[in-house]
Amino acid sequence: MNIVDKLIDDLILEITGKEVVPLVNLIKNKTDVSEFKIAGKLKLSVNQVRNMLYRLNSYNLVDFTRQKDKTKGWYIYFWTFNLKLAKELAVSMKNNKINILRKRLEKESNELYFVCPSSCVRFDSVNVMEYQFKCPECGKILVKEESKKNVEKIQKEITTIENELKELKESEEKVQKMQERKLEKEREKEKERKLKKKKRLERLKQKTKQILIKKKPENKKSDNQKKVKKSRK
């Protein structure tokens, strides 16, 4: 899966719920999609679709234009997904997540946790004193938790998100470079076109000049004179 698609999916899942993900995927790379078309494709009612779109609109993730249906007299809305903003939002959400995970990591690394051998409860060092190291559910003695696993798990989560952000950055840079190269090529072509035009015009000028010279009677005369002079020599 493309990294942009992945991040947008994660974002939509987080802010509006998984039921909106297919809708976003449907309109993501298009512009001005009719809500009736969306409803038809997703096999939902227009009201259900509108409800989802309003939810996206509350985050400014969709823009719309409307058109009056002349025969039916009502308005039809055409929707466009704001991919640029969605990417920005996705990135800031991931960065937030990294911050939260880092705080948790710090706590997990510095704090002692106690757990019931039957996995009923998990207490930090303050709470465990309150319960005198006994599980309130089953009465077993609570034992010190091996924190290494949790720390590793959080670290892994952080690395995953960091890699996603890195991948996105690389892919965006790649797209930008491609666009720049395309622009550069177009500029080159334009230059070439202009040069060709210039040359063509020059050739045309030269030709007309030649024709004019041939047509000028005094020139003919002078030519003749020259010939005459030559022949005399």
Ligand SMILES: [Zn+2]
């Ligand atoms: Zn227990």
